[in-house]
Structure formats: structure tokens, C-alpha cells
Amino acid sequence: MEFDAVLIEPRIREMTEKGFWHGKTVNDYFDACLAACPDKPALTSIVVSTGERRDLTWAELDVLANRAAVGLSRLGVGRNDVVSCQLPNGWRFVATYLGCARLGAVFNPVMPIFRARELTFMLRHGEAKVFVIPKLFRGFDHEAMAEGMRSELPDLKHVLVEGGEGARDLDAALFDPALDAEPEMARITTENRPDANAVCQLIYTSGTTGEPKGVMHTANTMYANLVPYAERLKLGADDVVLMASPMAHQTGFMYGLLMPVQLQARAVLLDSWDKALAARVVAEDGCTFTMASTPFLLDLANAVEEGGTDSSSLRTFLCAGTAIPGPAVERARAVMGTKIVSAWGMTENGAVTLTNLDDPDERSIHSDGYPLAGMETQIRTADGRIAEPHEEGELFVRGCSNFGGYLKRPQWNNVDADGWFDTGDIARADERGYIRICGRSKDIIIRGAENIPVVEVESALFKHPAVASVAIVGYPDDRLGERACAFVVPKPGHSLTFEEMQAVLAANNFSKTYWPERLELREALPATASGKIQKFALRKMLRDEMGLA
Template sequence: MKFDAILIEPRIRAMTEAGHWRDKTADDHFDACLAADPDALALSALSVATGERHDLTWTELDLLADRAAIGLRRLGVGRNDVVTCQLPNGWQFVATYLGCSRIGAVFNPVMHIFREHELLFMLRHGESKVFVVPKVFRGFDHEAMAERMRPDLPDLRRVVVASGEGPNSFETLLCNPAFDAERSTIRPDSRLGPNDVCQLIYTSGTTGEPKGVMHTANTMYSNLAAFSDRLGLTGQDTVLMFSPMAHQTGFMYGLLLPLMLRSRFIVMDVWDRLQAAKVIETDKVGFTMASTPFLIDLSGAVEDSGADTSSLRVFLCAGTAIPGPVVERAQRVLGAKVISAWGMTENGAVTVVRPSDPDSRSIDSDGLPLPGMEIQIRDRNGRPAGPGVEGELFVRGCSNFGGYLKRPHLNNVDAEGWFDTGDIARADAEGYIRICGRSKDIIIRGAENIPVIEVEAILFKHPAVQSVAIVGYPDERLGERACAFVVPKPGQTLTFEDMQAFLKSHHLAIQYWPERLEIRDALPATASGKIQKFALRKMLREEVGTS
């Protein structure tokens, strides 16, 4: 695969001289962990459904990573080849990533919620050579899905199945003790450099198809260094991650961050609020990061169980605004500092509240820019907006991505390096920002982006649908939910159950399905026929607010 990460080269000199790009890769950080304390506990992987727990030292994790590297190499994976991984949080996910890194392969994590509709595009677009899936996860047979897809994926050489049996099993292909004799053949010069693309991760946008975000070690670790400095995180802070590591939150802050800190990390394959509270108590967790619903659930779990979470210093909450009562309750119950932040797959956390700030900052703002990152809010005339004025949010700096794979025309970066986030924001006189909305047509449900245009395109295919528009409406727990406004064709009807069945037949991830259906005779539109979604949002807010 040839990666067109055209946004990297122009920044190398300036970012390096400024000290933001330190040319350290995940391999370098892992080597440091291994050298410092090889027998220290590194990773604890918990399976909520089975109750299994795998505790691995750095030495044991090193062995598994080498096996994965050799296994992938035997499958024909080489430098700059893409390996797609749909595994839930677990030691297999971590070993697969580290194995890719050791042979110069590019890691492509994909969410376990994705089905054929999303995955066929992603694996084709990324020219993936190997697809690693669980046999069954949350009652869904991923192996069967992967095998159905294979005829339509000409670049795919092998499907690897975790917790499966037979010749395609993870244990046979990527974790085989027979590979140990070849460990000495893994050469350091096979590794990718700090400015090479090492991660390909897809994000939903407004074009109707996912976009492949390209990151390097320097773009991601420049963010993590500034992030950990701001929060005062050290190797003494055990990191707990229950957000999926196939999402940038879980990947960067649950996997890459502890490698850099040389800290122990714990991962959970599914969310269980009582189990999370217990883990924080027994394993003395110091840091975790997730969206608002997790914070609400964890606070309730501690109230119900009486778990001692006094070790938890920081709960960083991003994705949606945090209601004041949620912050107050969490800090009272958990004893942790609740920190708000804002960021994107394209650049990681960009703005973060400081731990020394009053609690109100996490309620009323999304934080200050991290060192190495700049923000600019532009008014309707394209000029920098003053304090308190809403405008389009642009960012530039060290952690900005390398570009969208095969779509440089969509990079949205101007000649001065400013990336158009598509968000609307305002800043106060001290530089704290507040995200006010989005200029792009997307809904954020529980910190997960819903690609509105893509869902609308599917519903337009329904024989009963004449017109459709999907908008978000506020939800206390998830931030937003999706509602489909539909105008049926004359003489036709559409029920909520009909809509769900149709989306299921198109193999769309269930998290993308609208959770409300409104049937209308017509939709508000401009003179040119463009649907006025702001009017639909207003209508829905009023209805939800009075319901």
C-alpha cells in the first residue's frame, strides 16, 4: 500500500525543532518498558462475560507480540501492508497491534459494531491483507460474516479468528509456540519510522462513506506527551480502558498512553458498571477516559456497591458536554477530578481542562488547547472571531493527522495548515472553548459518530420512502439520539419496525439505526428544495422537551 499522507512532510522540521515530534514509536516505548522492569505486571485483560482474566508481564507480552509478528509475516504481511482488527478489548488486540508494529505493518482497528455494509468499503479501500475477528462477540458470528465477505475482497489473504478452532484460529496463526524459534529473525530495521503511517482508522463524515485517517507515531505521541503532562499522569497511574480500543479514545489513551508512561494498563471487553467499580477498587486505578454515559453509570455503580474508588485521580470525559449535576455527583461519589476535553479522530484530544481549574470549567467549557496545538474560530466572513462569538473551529499543530487515504481533496487543510473541523465553537477571553454545534451533518450518540448521509441513503432505497431526513435530538445519557423524518410515497406506509428490518437487511451497524421515526406529509424546505434540518431539530427539541 502506498500512503499519501501529504500533511506530514511539510511539518517535520518545525514540529521537530519545537520539540513536539520526538521521534519515538510504540516499539521504542515498549522496549523501554521491557528494559526497565521486564517482570512487572503490564497488561490485565478482563472478559466480563466469562469472568476470565489474563495478567501479563512485559516479558510475556513481548513473547506474544513476537509470535503475532512472525505469524503475520508467515501470512505474507510486510512493510506498509494493512492488517484490519475487529477484536474487542483484550490481550489478542494488544498483541496483534504490537506484532504489526514489529514488522512495519499498518494497523487498522475497526469497531466491533460494524457489519458488511461498513466493512466491505473499509477493507477494500485500505487494501487489507489480513482480517482479525472474534469467533462470536455479543452473540454475533463475526467469523461467518468475514467468510461471507471474502469473495468481494480481492486483497484479503486470510481471516484470523480469535477464540476459534482449526487452521484459521488466532492460536494457530498468530500465537503459535512453534514460532518461538524464529524470534531472532524479527529485525529492528523492519519497524516503521516515526513519520511513517502506522495507523489507519476510519471516521464517519458527510460524504456518505467513511474516511481513512492516517496517523504516524509522531502525530499520536506528540498528543499523548502534552496530554499526560497537563493531567500530571505518571507511570504510577494504572490506566483502565473500557472504551473500545478500536476507537481512537481506547487506542490512544488505553494502549499507546500506558506504553509511553511505562504504566500498567487494564482493559475490559464490554462495559459493566459494577465490574468497572470493582476493578478500580482492587487494582487501584488512577486514570480512565470515556464519554458521559460511562461516567453516569460508574457513579451509580459506586453508590450501589460502596466500592472504594479513592485511587482514581482523573476521569477524563469527552464526546459531549457534561451536565453540571453529573460532574458534581461524580466528584462527590468517585472522589476523582472530572476533566472535560474535546478532540477528533484526526488529531486526538485538542483542548483539555487543567486539573487545577475549578470544577465549573468542566461544566461550562471543553478546555484549553494542549501545547503544540492552536485553535482559531472564524466568523462568517472568515476572520478570527472575538471572545464569546460563535464561529467555525479550525485547528493546527503537532497532532493533526497525515491526511485521508486516497482522498487528499477532502483533507480540509488550508495553505497555512489550518484544519477545518466542521464544528461550531466559541472561546472566552482566557481561551477556553465551548463546542456549540456542528456545521457538518453528523450526530454524536454516546461519543460515536453516526454518518447521517449514509443512513439516509439506505432509507431512500426503501420502496415506501419518498423523502427522508435524519436529525439528532438531545438525550441526557447519550448526548444525542437519531430521529428519522420520513415522507412516505402516496398510498404507502412505513412503521418503526419496517425501518429497523430494512436497515438490518442492509447490514448497517445497529448503533447507526434511528431510534425514533416521525412520519410527515412534507418536510420543511428552502425555495430550492433543500430540507431545513434546523427546523426539524427545533421541532424535535420542543417535542422531546415537553414529552
Template sequence: MEFDAVLIPSRRAHSIAKGFWHDRTINDDLDACVATCPDKLALTAVQAESGKVTRFTYRELSNMADRVALGLTKLGVGQNDIVACQLPNWWQFTITYLACSRIGAVMNPLMHIFRERELSFMLKHGEAKVLIIPQTFRGFDYEKMVNEIKPSLPDLKHVVVVNGAGANSFEALLSGPAWEKESNATAVLTQHRPGPDDVTQLIYTSGTTGEPKGVMHTANTVMANIIPYAARLHLDANDVVLMASPMAHQTGFMYGLMMPIMLKSSAVLLDVWEPLRAIDLIRHEGATFTMASTPFLTDLAKNVEESGKKVPTLRTFLCAGAPIPGPLVEQARSVLGTKIVSAWGMTENGAVTLIELNDPDERAFTTDGLPLPGVELKVVNDDGAVLPAGEAGKLYVRSCSNFGGYLKRAHLNGTDAEGWFDTGDLARLDAQGYVRITGRSKDVIIRGGENIPVVEIESLLYRHPAIAMAAIVAYPDERLGERACAVVVLKPGQSLDLPALVDYLKAQKIALQYIPEKLEIRDAMPATPSGKIQKFKLREILRDEKR
């Protein structure tokens, strides 16, 4: 694969001079862990369905990463090849990334909710050579799905199945044989190690262009975020990080997979969010920190209160993905005894802003935080003029953790010659520099921290024989923040209900989480004189009807 990470070279001299880029990779950090704390518990992975718990010390983690790396080379994976990984928070996910880093391959994490439609596009666009999947997870047969789409993916040479029974199992191909004992193992593991400016991660994000965009990150860009993030949260080697947010999102990947290794701390992975199980894990493993979207915090506070099981070790809960209601912060502080930290970020940058630990609690529900070191924000009007504090406008960010660009889509990079990135969000800055996201100029709905690709779903609705006009808009939800509503105008003589709409979209093989959960049928759409649907009016209608 040829990567066009065009946003990296021009920033290098400045980022190094300022100390924002550290010129190291995850290999350096893992090697340092093995050298200084080889027998420390590095990773605990819990599978909710089976109850199985797998643990690795840093020595064991490194050895398994080497083994899987060598196994990947035997499948023909080389430098800059894409290894796609559609796994939940299992230990194989962590190992696969570390293994790719050993041999200069690039990991493409894929959400386990993706189905044929999303998966086909991403695998083809990213030219994935290997795809690693579960055989089944939460009752879904991934191997069957992938076998159906594989003929349309000429670059995909191998499908590796975790917990599979055949010759293509992860166990048979990668984690079982002791490849690391072969005479040439050291040479193979060291000859193509990536540099800090090489692409190390390709991760897709939903946007407004009708198709996902492949975000390219290097070790320098992600570590430029993780290091100040951990410093602001006062995290160190003594911490235990609980991660139930998917590692196929930057939240899980950067702060549940990479950060614990960089800190020489311990990670606890949970593959299915079950609040009572999470409470038991926090208590048993001594978890001190976690990061997740608002629904996770709601569930945790509610279940701690109802069960009476306290979580005294949990010092900090970083909540992002949707605004945090004030009453929830107050309840969580009282019930959990935990500092609630608000934050805002993007796949392209990681966490851009978060409040300080010594900030008053109300900062968590009145702001989305303060920029991290190496991050600048500005709010501008439609003409590009910078607005004063307190006025809302378009939010731009210039950050040391800004991505390298969108794969094969450089024209969409949205970054000007001075390094300012158009976030697509609307916001205001207060006099102290704290940001508050006030809306989105981009057409994306965030449901429980998961972006719904609105344009893509709308295009499918327009193909429905009964629909003349369609719009997907958000409506408020107490737990998830937002849910998706399909607002449609029907063709003359046609009828449609929500179950029929759901069945139609399921047949399109899209992720279930993308399917609207409400249907509104209208005689006409509010529109501009030019005919553009005024979605803000539709959202207002839905909000008014909910009251």
C-alpha cells in the same frame, strides 16, 4: 499499500524544532519498558462474558508481540501491509498493534459493531491483507459474516479467528508456535521496523461525504498528542489506566493501548461496559485514571452510589464525546471523589483540548477545555475572518498531532497551506482560550460517543419504497447525549412504522447502533427556498416536543 500522507513532510522541520515531534515509535517505548521494568505488570485484560482474566508483564508483552509479528510474516505480511483488527478490548488487540509495529505493518482498527456494509467498504478501501476477528462476541458470529463478504475482497488473503477452532485460529497461526526461537527471528523483527514518520495506523471516521474516510497517523503525530495529554493530567509510571472505551476508537487506542506503554504504567482492559464490574476492577486493580463518554460516567456514579462501593484510587475521569451536564459533574465529584475533566478531540487529532486539573469544577460543564501544547485554535465567520472571544463560528485547529491525510482522498484533507484544519464544528473561545463546542456544521450525530454516518443512512432510507423524503436528525437523550430520529415524508398511499423501518435497515447489514431509534412522519419538510431540508428546524421541533 502506497500511503499518501501528504500532510507530514511540510510539518517536520517545524515540529522537530519546537520539540513537538519526538522521533520515536512504540517499539522504542516497549523496548525501554523491557530494559527498565521487565517484570512490572503491563496489561490486564478482562473478558466480561467468560470472566477470564489474562495478565502480561512487560517482558511477556514484548515476547508475545515478537511471536505474533513473526507469525504475521509467515502469512505474507510485510512493510506497509494493512492488518485489520475487528476485536473488542482483548489482549490480542494490544498484541496485534505491537506486532505490526515490529515489522512495519500498519494496523487498521475496526469497531466490533461494524457489519457487512461498513466492513466491506473499509477492508476494500484499505486493501487489508489480514483481518483478525473474534469467532463470536456478544452472541454475534463474526466468522460467518466475514466468510460471506470475503469473495468480494480480492486483497484479503487471511482471516484469523480469535478463539476459533480451526487451522485459521489466532492461537494456531500467531500466538501458539514459538516463532521467536527460530534462528532468523531477530533479523526478521528488525529489518523493517518503521520510522517515526511512517504510517502506523489507518483508522476510519464517519463524515458527511457518504462514506467513511481513512485517517492516516504516524508515531510522531499520535505521540505528539499523548505526551502533552499525559503531562496535563499528571499521569506517570505509577498510574493504572482502566480502559472500557473501545480500542478501535482513538480514545481506547491512544490512551488505553499506547499511553500506558509510553508511561511504563499499567493498563486494565474491559471488553463490555458493566458498571458494577468496572467498580470491582477499579477497586481490585487500583485504577487511577479512565477516559470515556458521558454515559460511562453517568453509570459509574449511579452504581457507586447505589452499591456503596467506593473507588478511592480513581483520581481522574476524563469525559469526552458529548457535553457533560453540570449536575452529573457535581454528583460524580461527590460520589466518586474523582476529578472530572472535560475534553474535545477528533480521530484526526486525538484530544485537542482539555481542562487543567486545578481548574474549578464548573469548567468541566461550561467549557470543553484549553488547547494542549502544540495546538492552536481559531474561530472564524463565513468569510474566514477571525472572530473575537465569545462569538461563535467555524472552528479551525492547527496541531502538531494533526493526521497525515485521508487515504486516497487527499482532496478531502481540509487543511490549508498554513496547516489550519477545518474541524467541521462550530465553537466559541473565551478570553482565557477555553473552547466551547456549540454545534456541528458537519452532519454527524454522536450517540454515546459513537458517530452515526447520517448521509449513508439517509441514502438507504431514500431507497425504501414507501419514503419520498428523509432526514436523520439528533434528539436529546439524558444518558447518551443524542439519539437518531428518522424524519420522513411518505409517498401517497404508503404507511410505515418504526419496527418496519428497523427491519429494513437491518436487512441492509449496517451496524445496529446506526439505526434510528425514533420515527417521525411528516406531511412536509421545512426547507430553504432552494429546497434544502432545514435540519435545524427539525431538531428544534424534536426538542420542543420532548419538553
């Protein structure tokens, strides 16, 4: 696989000379863990549905990573081959990634909620050679889904299944103790290790184009974010990082997998969210930090209050993905005693802005922080001016953690000649440089920190014989940040029920996360003279009808 990460080479000299690109990969940071603290707890992996728990030291995790590297190598995986992984949070996810890193393979994490529609495109576009999945997760048969996709994936050579049988059995292929006897293990796990400017992660994000975009990252672009991030939050080797956000999402991957290795800190992983269990884990394992979206914060505060558990160890909860309601911050502080830090970022660049630990709580309520070292923000008005303080405009970012580009779609990179990346967000900044995200110029709804690909969902609904016109807009929700509403104009003599709308999306294999939770039938939709639907008018109409400010 050839990767066209065209945004990397032009920045290497500047970012290296300025000290933002450190020239280290996860292999280097992991080797440092082995040298400094091989017997220190590194990872705790908990299966929520069963309570199964596995604790690993750095030395034990190293053994599993080496087995994974040998197993993948025997399957023909080498430098620049793509391994797609749909496992939930757990030790197998981590060890598989570390095995890929030792081979120079490119890791492609994909969300467990994705189904055949999304996955077929991603795996075909990314030319995945191996697909790693659970057999069953949360009641869904991933193995049957993968089998149904095989005919459309010419590059896919192997499907490995946690809980599978025969040649598909993930544990037999990648984690069998017999792999320790491989005489070439030292060569296999070291010979093809990539440098810090090589693409090491391919992760897909939804956009306005109607298809997911493959974001390419290197070790340098990701650790250029993680190092100043950890410094601002004063995180170190004594911290215990709780991660329940999916590791197939950049939040879980960067801050629940990469960062603990960098810090030589312990990570505690939950494979799914259970607020009562999370509260107990905080108390029993002494978790000191976590990062998640607002619904997780609200749930955890409720669980601590309801269960009376001890949350005193949890010093910091970084909340990102949507604005944090003021009452949520006040309640979390009162119930848990935890500092709430707000942040803004994207898959393309990690967390770009954060508030400070010593900022007043109001700063987290009313802003999304200011840029980390090595990153810049710029807000431009519609007429191209640099916005004045408190003036809204389009948000651009530039710097060390910006991605390497979109795979096979460089025309969508949205980076100008001066290196500014167009985020598609609308923001304003105060005199101190703290920004506030005000909305999005691109047509995406963010529900519980997950982007909904509006164009694709609209297209599926438009094909229904009863639908003459459709537009999907977001509306505020205290728990998830936003929910989606479908406005539909039925054809004459037809109608559409909420259940029929759901059936259409189910038949088109959309994840339920993408399904609108409200349906409004209208005789017509507001439009411009050229016929373009005015979504801002629909949003206002909906808010007025719902009595929202």
C-alpha cells in the same frame, strides 16, 4: 500499499525543531519498558462475560508481541501491509498491534459493532491483507460475516479467528509457543521497524461524504498528542489506566494502549462495558485514571453508589465526546471523589483541548478546555473574521497532532495553505482560550461518542417504496449525548412503521448503533426555495414537541 500522507512531510522540520515530534515509535517506548521494568505488571485483560482474566508483565507481553510478528511474517505481512483488527479489548488486540509495529505493518482497528456494509468498504479501500476477528462476540458470528465478505475483498489473503479452527485459528497462527523457536526472530522483529514519520495507523471515521474516511497517523502525530496530554493530567509510571472504551476507537487505542506503554504504566482492559464489574475493578486493581464518554461516567457513579465499592484510587475521569451535564459532574465528585476533566478532539488529531486538574469543576461543565502544547485553535465567523471572545464560528485547528491525511482522498483533507484543519464544528472561546463546542456544521450525529453516518442511513431509508422524503436529525439525551430521529414523508397511500424502518436498516447491514430511535411521519419537511431540507428547523420542531429547552 502506498500511503499518501501528504500532510506529514511539510511539517517534519518545524515540528521536530520545536520539540513536538519526538522521533519515537511504540517500539522505542516498549524497548524502554523492557529495559527499565521487565517484570512490572503491564497489562490486565478481562473478559466481562466469563470473568476470565489474564495478567502480563512487560517481558511476557514482549514474548507475545514477538510471536505475533513472526506469525504475521509467515503469512506474508511486511512493511506497509495493512492488518485489520476487529477484536474487542484484550491482550490479543494489544499483542497483534505490537507485532505489526515490529514488522512495519500498518494497523487498522475497526469497531466490533461494524458489520459487512461498513467493513467491506473499509477493508477494500485499505487493501487489508489480514483480517483478525473474534468468532463470536456479544452473540454475533463474525466468522460467518467475514466469510460472506471474502469475494468482495481481492487483497485479503488471511482471516484469523479468535476461537477459530485450523489455519484460521488466531492463537495457532500468532501466539503458538512454537513460534519462539523461529531462528530468524531477531531479524524479523527488528529489520523492518518503521521510523516515526511512517504511517502506522489507518483508522476510519464517518463523514458527510457518504463513505468512511481513512485517517492516517504516524507515531509522531500520535505521541505529539500523548506526551502533553499525560503531562497536563500528571500521569506517570505509577498510574493504572482503566480502559473500557473500545480500542478500535481512537480513545481506547491512544489512551488505553499507546499511552500506558509510553508511561511504563499498567493498563486494565475490559472487553465490554459492565458498570458493576468496572466499579469492582477500580477498587481491587487501584485504577487511577480512565477516559470515556458521559454514559460511562454516569454508569460508574451509579455502580459505586449502589455497590458501596471504594473508588478513592480513581483520581481522574476524562470525559469527552459530548458536553458533560453539570449534575453528572457534581454527582461523580460527590459519590466517587474523582476529578472530572472535559476535553474535545477528533480521530484526526486526538484530544486537542483539555481542562486543567486545578480548574474549578464549573470549567469542565461549561467548557471543553484549551489546547495542548503544540496545538492551536482558531474560530472564524461566517464572513471570515477571527471571532471575538464568546462569538460563535467555525472551529479550525493546527499543529503537531494533526493527521497525515485521508487515504486516497487528499481532496477531503480540509487543510488550508496555512495548515489550518477545518473540523466542521461550531465553537466559541472565552478570554482565556477555553473553547466550547456549540454544534456541528457537518451532518453527523454523535450518539454515545460514536458518529452516525447520516447520509448513508438516509439513503437506505429513501430506497424504501413507501418513502418520499427522509431527513435524520439529532436530539439531546442525558445518557448518550444525542439520539437520532428520522423524519419521513410517506408516498401517497403509504405509511411506514418504526419496525419497518428497523427492518430496512437491518437488511442493509447497518450496525444498530446507527438506527434512529425515533420515527416522525410528516406530510412535508421544511425546505429552502431550492428544495434543501432545513434540518435546523426540524431540530427545533422536535425539541419543541419533546418539551426540551
